[in-house]
Amino acid sequence: MFQWSLEMKEGLIDLPAQDPALYTWGYEDKNGFRSPGPPLLVTEGEPVELTVTNDLWESHSFSISGTSVNSSISSGQTQVITFTAPPPGTYIYGDFTNPLNRALGLCGGLISMPSGITNSPWAGGPTFDRQYLWLLTSLDSTWNRAIQNRLPVDTKIYRPNYFFINGSAYPESMMKMSMPEMPDLEGLMIHEMLNSSILIRIANAGLVPHSVHWHGFHVKQIAKDRNRMSGFLIKDNILISPQATTDVILTFDKVGKYMTHDHILMSLTANGVYPNGALAMFEIM
Amino acid sequence: MTLKTFILNTNMHGSQTMPDGKTINIWGFVDAGCCSGGGGMRSDSTGIMGGSMSRGGMGGGGGGGGGMGGIVVPNPLITVNEGDDVEITVNNHSMMEHTLHLHGLDVDTANDGDPMTYPAIPPMGSYTYKFKAANAGTYFYHCHVDTVLHQQMGMYGPLVVKAANGVNHAWTGGPAYDKEYVWVLSEYDSTWHNSMQGSVNYSYYNPDYFLINGKANPGPSADSKTAITARKNQTVLVRLINTGYLVAVVSLGGLPFRVIASDGRPLPSAPTTSSQTIAPGERYDLLITFGSSGNWLAEVKYLNWFNQTFRGKANTKITATMS
Numbered sequence: 091m092f093q094w095s096l097e098m099k100e101g102l103i104d105l106p107a108q109d110p111a112l113y114t115w116g117y118e119d120k121n122g123f124r125s126p127g128p129p130l131l132v133t134e135g136e137p138v139e140l141t142v143t144n145d146l147w148e149s150h151s152f153s154i155s156g157t158s159v160n161s162s163i164s165s166g167q168t169q170v171i172t173f174t175a176p177p178p179g180t181y182i183y184g185d186f187t188n189p190l191n192r193a194l195g196l197c198g199g200l201i202s203m204p205s206g207i208t209n210s211p212w213a214g215g216p217t218f219d220r221q222y223l224w225l226l227t228s229l230d231s232t233w234n235r236a237i238q239n240r241l242p243v244d245t246k247i248y249r250p251n252y253f254f255i256n257g258s259a260y261p262e263s264m265m266k267m268s269m270p271e272m273p274d275l276e277g278l279m280i281h282e283m284l285n286s287s288i289l290i291r292i293a294n295a296g297l298v299p300h301s302v303h304w305h306g307f308h309v310k311q312i313a314k315d316r317n318r319m320s321g322f323l324i325k326d327n328i329l330i331s332p333q334a335t336t337d338v339i340l341t342f343d344k345v346g347k348y349m350t351h352d353h354i355l356m357s358l359t360a361n362g363v364y365p366n367g368a369l370a371m372f373e374i375m
Numbered sequence: 376m377t378l379k380t381f382i383l384n385t386n387m388h389g390s391q392t393m394p395d396g397k398t399i400n401i402w403g404f405v406d407a408g409c410c411s412g413g414g415g416m417r418s419d420s421t422g423i424m425g426g427s428m429s430r431g432g433m434g435g436g437g438g439g440g441g442g443m444g445g446i447v448v449p450n451p452l453i454t455v456n457e458g459d460d461v462e463i464t465v466n467n468h469s470m471m472e473h474t475l476h477l478h479g480l481d482v483d484t485a486n487d488g489d490p491m492t493y494p495a496i497p498p499m500g501s502y503t504y505k506f507k508a509a510n511a512g513t514y515f516y517h518c519h520v521d522t523v524l525h526q527q528m529g530m531y532g533p534l535v536v537k538a539a540n541g542v543n544h545a546w547t548g549g550p551a552y553d554k555e556y557v558w559v560l561s562e563y564d565s566t567w568h569n570s571m572q573g574s575v576n577y578s579y580y581n582p583d584y585f586l587i588n589g590k591a592n593p594g595p596s597a598d599s600k601t602a603i604t605a606r607k608n609q610t611v612l613v614r615l616i617n618t619g620y621l622v623a624v625v626s627l628g629g630l631p632f633r634v635i636a637s638d639g640r641p642l643p644s645a646p647t648t649s650s651q652t653i654a655p656g657e658r659y660d661l662l663i664t665f666g667s668s669g670n671w672l673a674e675v676k677y678l679n680w681f682n683q684t685f686r687g688k689a690n691t692k693i694t695a696t697m698s
Contacts, residue, residue, distance in 0.1 A: 248681045251578040298680050299622060301654035303478070305487055308640065321643025326479045329622065329654035346484030347492040353656030354620050354680065355523040362576030364523045365491070 092138045092175065094130060095119060096152075098163075098185075098196060099145035105231075105252060106259045106360040106367075112231060113238035115146065115194040126257055126295060127198030129223050129275060130183065132175040134202050143168040150191065154200055155182045155333060156316055178204040178212045179316030180223070180291040180335040189245050189297050193233055195257075197295035199225045201275075211289055216312060216322075216339050218289040220273045222280065226330070226368060227296040228253045228357070248297055253357040253367035260358075260369045278370040284345055292328075293335040300357060300368065303327045306348030309338040327353060342374045379455050380462045382407035385518075387469045389446025389529065393584055393591055399568040401529035403446035404475070404516070407466060448589040449559040449618065450516075450532030457511040457539045457547055464503040467496040475504050476519040477534065478656065479639050482506040488519050495520050508536040511546040512639025513614040513658040515559070523577045527567055531618040533557045536639070545612055546641055550662055552612040556603055560653065560675055561586050561619035562687070580620050585677045585687035594690035595672060603693040607668050613661040617653045621677045621686065626650045627663070627693060628671030636660040665695040 101123040102111040116125030132138055142152045144163040152169075153160040157176045163169045184197030191197070201223060204210065209217045228250035236243045253259060256276040258266055268277025270286070282288060290309070294300055304326050311323040314336050322339075330336055351358060351369035360366035383404040392398045455461050465475045472495035476488035484492050486504045496502045518530035535557065538544040544551050562582035567575050584591040588601045596602060605611050613632075617623055626649055633645040637659050651659050671693040679686045 246682075249579055250681075251576070299654065299683070301622075301656050303656045305476075305489055305492075306483070307481055308479075308638065323637070323642065324640040325657075326481070326638045327654070327656040327658075329652070329657065344483055346487075348484065348487065349489055349491055353654070355526065355655070356578050356580050356620060356680075358523055359578045362578045364521055364577055371491070 092130075092132045092136055093141075095141040095143070096127065097143040097145050098150055099123070101125060103257070106262060113234050114229070115191070115196050117196070117198065124257060125195030126225060126227050127183070127196070129198060129225070130200040131275070132200065132202050134175050134178050134205050136175045138173050138175050140171045141168060142171060150185045150196060151187050152183065153186050155186070157181065176202050177316070178202050179313065180293055180337055181316070182293050182295045182333060182335060184295060186333070189248070190233065190237070190243055192227070192295055193229055193248065193297055194237060195227070197227065199223050199291070199293045199295070201291060211313065211337055212318065215318070216310070217287065218339060219286040220268070220270065220282070221275065221289040221291065222268070222277055223275050223291045223293065224255045224370065225257070226255060226292065226294045226300050227257070228298060231361070250298060251359070251361045253352070253359070255368050255370060259360060259367050260365060263369070264371065279373070280370065281373050281375070282342055284342055284374055287339055287341040290338050290340060291335065292330055292338070294330045294332055297332055299329060299331045299354070301327060301329050301353045302350065303353040304340070304348070304350045306344070306346065306372070307340055307342065309340045311336060311338050313337040342372070345374045348372045348374070376460060377456070377458070378460045378462065380464070381453055382464045382466065383450075383475070384466045385469045385473045385530070386446050387471065391448065391589070394593055397565060399563060399565050401446050401448050401568065402525065403448055403529045404450040404465065404532060405445050406451045446529065448529035448531075449561070450530065452532060452557060453516070453534045454537060455508045456537050456541045457508055459508045460505070461508055462503050462505050464501060465496060466501045467498060470498045472497060472520045473525065473530070474519045475516050477504065477506060477514065477516055479514040479658065480506055480508070480534075490520050510639045511536045511538045511549075512636055513557075513616060513660055514639055515616050515618055515658070517618065524567065524572065526618065527564065527620070531559070531561070533559055533614070533616055535614065545635055545660055545662065549641060550635060551610065552662065553609040554605060555612040555614065556600065557588070557614045557616065558601065558675075559588050560615060560617045560623050560625075562621055562677055580680070582619070582621065582677070582687065585675070585689045587675055587689045587691055590689070592689050596689065596691040601691045603673070603691070605665050605695045607665050607695055607697055609665055609695075611663045611665070613663065615651065615653050615659045615661065617655050617657050619677070620655050621680060622652060622654050622683065624650060624652050624676045624678065625673070627673045630663065630671045630693060632661045632663045634659055635662045668695045668697045670694050
C-alpha cells in the first residue's frame, strides 16, 4: 500500500534573478512545503491512500489526469482518497478546475511503475539504468501577487515570466544533482555513465507548451500521454502541450557535457534575464 | 573521406526593411566568401574547399532590402552530404561573444557551441567547429550566446545533409524527389530588434512579423526559394525548420502531403495529411507528389504561446504545371 499526506496551502518560494520571495500555493507533506508538489511514486495495482487537506479558503480538487481520481475538498476539510494505482505511466495530479490553480502551484507528477519491474516503464518495454521526472511549470508573477491580495485574476491573459523544471530554475537547479551511485529522480545536473540508458518522464503541468531540445543526442520517444507508441520516434526536439506527458529513452553514446532546454527561448529567462529557467545538464563520463 | 569547409563571419550591423516600410536591425552569420551579389563557394563533391553555401530564402545578392552589412535572414544555407567531414570556421568580427550551435547534429561538447559547456568565441576571435554528417536530414545552426536575443536578432540559418553522394533522396535509400525547398519559419518582434539590449524584458515576446525564409506578408511570397513550382508527376521535398519562438501550423492549401522525416531521422510511418504542426527547434520533411496540375496557396499560421490562438501568418504559392 502507498500512503501519503498532502496539505494544500499558501506559501512562499524563492525566485531567481531579481525578486524577493513570491507568494504562491503548493503542497506540504512530511518533507516540507513545495510548489509545485512532490512526485508520487506508486506501483500499478497497489492500493493507494492519499490524505489531502485543503488549507486554502475555497474548495479545491485533487485529480489525477487520465484516471477517475477526482475529489473536491472544501475549505478546511481533509479527505482520504483511496484508489488502485493506475496502469504504468506518467501522470499529473492537481486541481484542474481552473488554470489559476496549476499556475499557482497546485500540481505535481505521479509515476506508476509496472508490478515487479524496476528497469522498464512497462512489462516488455525498453530498459533503463535510471529514470528521471521533469515536471514543467511556469508562473506569471502578476497572478501570484493578485491572489496574495485576494484580487481577481483574468485567466484569459497569462504572461509567464518565470520557468521551472521540478520547481527549480537555472542556475539554482544545478544543485539538484544526480549521480549513478546516488540517483535523484528529480535531478537536473545529471551525471551519467557512457553507454547508460535513462528514462526521462516529461510532464507539462503548466499552462503553455514547451519544446524540449536535447544537445548532443537524439532520444527515443516511446510514449505520449501513457499511450505506448507502436513506432518509437527518434527526435532531438519534442513539443509537449499543457497537461500532456511524454516518456523518452536517452542512451549516452559519447562523453561530455550537454544541455537540454526548452527551445521556446522565453522559458530560459527570469523576468527577462537570461540565462535562467527551464534547463537541465548532463555530464557523461 | 570528403572534407567540406565553410567560413562564416559574425555581423551585428544589418538591417531589413519590412513590407510596411519599417526597418529593423538584424544580426547574422555571413558567408566570408562573398559580400554583395552571388558568391559563396560552389559545390564540388570531390574537393576539399567544396562545400555548398547559398543564400537560402532571399533571391540574389542584397535584394529585398538586405541593406547594410550583407546580412540576410535566414543566414546562408549550408549543404553537405551524408558521410562528409565538415569544418565550419566562425570569425567573430564583433565586440560580443558568439558561438555556432549545430542544432540536431549530435556533435560533441567541444563542437556544440554552447557557452555553458565550452567557452564562447571571444570578440575578434575564431573557432572551427568540426563534425561528421552522419545522418541525412534537415538541421539548422544558430548562435547560442544570450540565445533568446541573439537567435531572434537573426543569427540562424538552415543546414541540410543530403543523402550519400548528394543524390536527391530524402535519406540514403529513402524516397526520391525531383526538387527540394527549405522553408525556415520564424517571427520578428521589432521592439526586441530595435531596442537597446537589456532594455527589453525577454520573457515577453510579442512578434509583429511572421516569416517564411525571412519574408513577411502581405504575401504570398513569390521568392524563388519559397514559392513552389513543379510539373505534374514530379515529387517535391519541403524541409520545414522552425527557428522562431511560436508553434506554427503549416498547410498547403488543401494539397495533401506525407510527413516522411523529422529532426534528421526517417519517421516510422508517413501517413498522408494536409497540416503539420511544428514547434520551435523542430524540423519536418514533407513529400509532395503532384498527381495533377494546379495552384495552391500555402499558409504558415503562427500561434500565441498561451491558448494557442491565431497570432499571424505568412503565405506562399504552389504551382504545378502540366509539363
